[in-house]
Amino acid sequence: MSLASTRWQYLYFTPNKLAWNQERSWQILERYHRSLGSLLNFTLSLDVMGLSLRDLQEALYHLLGSVLFVSAINRVTIEAQVHMDSHRQAKLVQTPPILIVDGVWVDIQYASAETKVDRAGHVRQLRQAQDRVVLTALAVWPDGNHEVLHYEIAEQEDIQGWETFFAHLIERGLDPAAVELVVSDGSLGLPAAMTKHLPQAKQQRCITHKVRRIQDYLSYAQLPTQTEQGQALKPSEAKSQRRYQIQSDAYDIYKAEDEAAAQQRLAAFVEKWQALEPKAVKTFERDIKLTFSFYSFDELLHPRIRTSNLIERLFEEFRRKSDEIGAFPNEQSCLTIFFLVVQRDQAKHDRSSMAKN
Incomplete structure (x- = not known):
């Protein structure tokens, strides 16, 4: 630039x-x-x-x-x-086979119906900060390279928001039939929007979000009172140990070479933890098939496309800047700062790629 x-x-x-x-x-x-x-x-x-x-x-x-x-x-x-x-607004020349999509929430000021009179006697319209989400699509190419493809502000991360988002991508030149996979967290409005605009694409649920959610449903039944070496174990330490063990076992499922082996590890996981943590296991098994979609792609892509981490790291950089700003004065300023963060992130990615070569 x-x-x-x-x-x-x-x-x-x-x-x-x-x-x-x-x-x-x-x-x-x-x-x-x-x-x-x-x-x-x-x-x-x-x-x-x-x-x-x-x-x-x-x-x-x-x-x-x-x-x-x-x-x-x-x-x-x-x-x-x-x-x-x-x-x-630039036209898209090529359509990536894989999209990672997510949204990051921000505060943006909008004009309200209320007014005030300043010291000079002028009537000023008051502005009020409102929550908005920056919906974002990151493209992943067959060689592993990635780039932010599109981003826009929406009122909600719902069906309407995602439908409008995908419609704008298609207007820019995205070929809906060429998109094979959409990686995301558990956004409720996304599947319906995909069915309408990207009917050929599979969904890959982020395994990080899936595994982390286990801890919200742990009952901590039958916690050990001592370590394997016979030392006393505090309740807080036992709970921490339980969280680590069950989440570690869940992550191991996705380290399998193929989906068949992953299914076998899932069966072993259920057998081990069902009696101790039934609610956590039930939640983890729900829609578990969607977390195995990445196995349909080249093994070299697996670390990039089984989670939404690539886009989460970008959002983390943007949050640091938006937290410093507070409420953006308008949508344009929000999108501009997001654009600059994207440019910086892409520059770091390019430098990293050059260093490896």
Whole structure:
């Protein structure tokens, strides 16, 4: 992403002069047009990595010799919206065989019906933070490479939200018949949306979500009171040991070479834990077939497509930035920051791939 061709008009001041620079392009940027393209990209990178606008103000002073107003620095991020819009609207040239989909929740401010009168006597419309979800699709290609394909804001992670999401992907050029697998957590609205828009695709339920949910249904019956070495075992330690053992056994199911072997391990799991933890076993067995779909694909892809971890790591980066911001002022700013996080994540992935080669 290059911002070097943009003509910037900013409010700035130096230690000796305050100037309102509206009529002409900023002379510093014009004079060092080429080099500052990289500087502005660097500024965006620092912003996404967690530096506040005040921190950026201080950092850029040492580079430019001028102190920029925070509103001026914020314009750098605003300009990235143009690139974000272009990225989200670009036509898809190819359709990946595998999609990993999920949503990350954020707070966004929207205008409300309430108003207030400020000190100057002006009537101002109040804004209120509301919950929204950024639905996201990450493409996984046969060679294992992956990239974020599409993202948009929805009111809910429900049937309507996913149907609209897939419809927009198809409008951009996604071939519904070419999608073979959709990896997700337990989103309730997703299966119905897939049936309508991606009828050929299988669903792969994330095994991490599946295994972690076991702990919510543990009864901790017949807990041991001592270790195998005869040492006393506290109740809290015994519970922790039970959680670790049953979840470890569940994960071992998915380490089998093929689905037939995984089914055998599942049968052994049920036989071992049914009497002690019937509710947990019953919950784990529900829709268990959906967690075996990854076995239909190349073994090299299994670590990438049996969980939604690839997209969860991206969301973790985005949450760190969104937590720092609080409530986004509008949807555009939310999508722009998400776009910048995606760009940074892709750059790290590219560097990692180059290092392996």
